[in-house]
Amino acid sequence: MKDKTVLITGANDGIGRATAERLAGRGAHVVLACRDDAKAQHVAKAIMESTGNHNVDTLPIDLASMASIKAATEEFLAEHPKVDVLINNAGVYTDRLELSEDGYELQFAVNYLGHFLLTLNLLPAIQCCRHCTRVINVSSALHKKGVLDFTNLKGEKKSYNGSEAYAQSKLANVLFTMELDRRFGRDLTTNCLHPGVVGTRLANKKAGAFTSAVWSMYKPFAIKPEQGASTSVYLATSPEVKDVSGRYFDENQCLQKPSAIARNEQLARRLWEYSEAAVADFRI
Ligand SMILES: NC(=O)c1ccc[n+]([C@@H]2O[C@H](COP(=O)([O-])OP(=O)(O)OC[C@H]3O[C@@H](n4cnc5c(N)ncnc54)[C@H](OP(=O)(O)O)[C@@H]3O)[C@@H](O)[C@H]2O)c1
DSSP states (O other): OTTOEEEEESTTSHHHHHHHHHHHHTTOEEEEEESOHHHHHHHHHHHHHHHOOOOEEEEEOOTTOHHHHHHHHHHHHHHOSOOSEEEEOOOOOOSSOOBOTTSSBHHIIIIIIHHHHHHHHHHHHHOSOTTTOEEEEEOOGGGGGOOOOTTSTTOOSSOOOHHHHHHHHHHHHHHHHHHHHHHHTTTOEEEEEOOOSBOSSHHHHSSOHHHHHHHHHHGGGSBOHHHHTHHHHHHHHOGGGTTOOSEEEOTTSOEEOOOTGGGOHHHHHHHHHHHHHHHGGGOO
16 A cells, blocks of 8 residues: 555544554555544554554544535645545434534434535545545445435434434445446446444444443444454455445445445435535535
8 A cells, every 4th residue: 555645534533543554554645534633643643653654644624514624625635636545434423413514414414425525525636547546435234224315404304313314324325435436437436335333432422321321332242443444444455346336345345235225326316416516615
């Protein structure tokens, strides 16, 4: 991975941190795109010490704010003409309705829409040739429980189910991957994945006390973040997938069929058009 630039979101914790460390260990220039720059710098220092690779930078970005995403991409593009690997990894789980700065349901905003905007804004640096750039979207097997409700993406309905909203955001990750491949597959490869059930703090940060307690009890039986990073690292580095695009992989780096809804081309097109309109004011 020497001479390759990898931008990874949510790299200060969990699967993202483990992925960043492994890619830095292979010599990549790794950019940790995180909302808390102090945490990101602390992690960058730790990664430089553990890997001996000093080519680790941070980029402040809050995926719940389109203005922040625009500012981050402008800052990034001013210094970096190209991204070889973009890993859209950051994610949030909550079981209370919250809205992003731009008025979208928080899980939809952070897990999907923010990454949609980030990817589109980075296209000038990403688009090169199919063999040289990779966009990787961290989804989840829970996308299979997801449906897209276009009438509730801004939390319009009074009742809120956090796990349904999470599944919807992860379905959007798969639909985005498929549509990105259809639209830009000549210039890049893009794949999505389920990292496994990984013992991170995902459901301890914003989830309610009950969900957080259940997650904490379950965590010792889950795989470790280092193992959960394996499919992201595989998709970022392996020559086996240099021509593979528009696919969904599991935690064992095996190709899997995503849900029927996730394979619906009309729905993917509709989501893309909805998202393009939603982020229009923040494109660069
Ligand atoms: N853990 C699992 O079992 C599992 C299973 C399937 C899929 N996934 C997916 O794996 C990905 C990584 O999750 P994880 O389990 O590693 O959780 P994690 O340890 O909580 O990491 C999530 C990362 O996303 C960042 N993030 C959250 N909100 C953000 C925002 N508004 N702007 C920028 N960054 C933000 C977090 O930053 P802070 O530290 O500042 O909060 C953190 O760095 C997510 O997409 C998740 O949906 C996880």
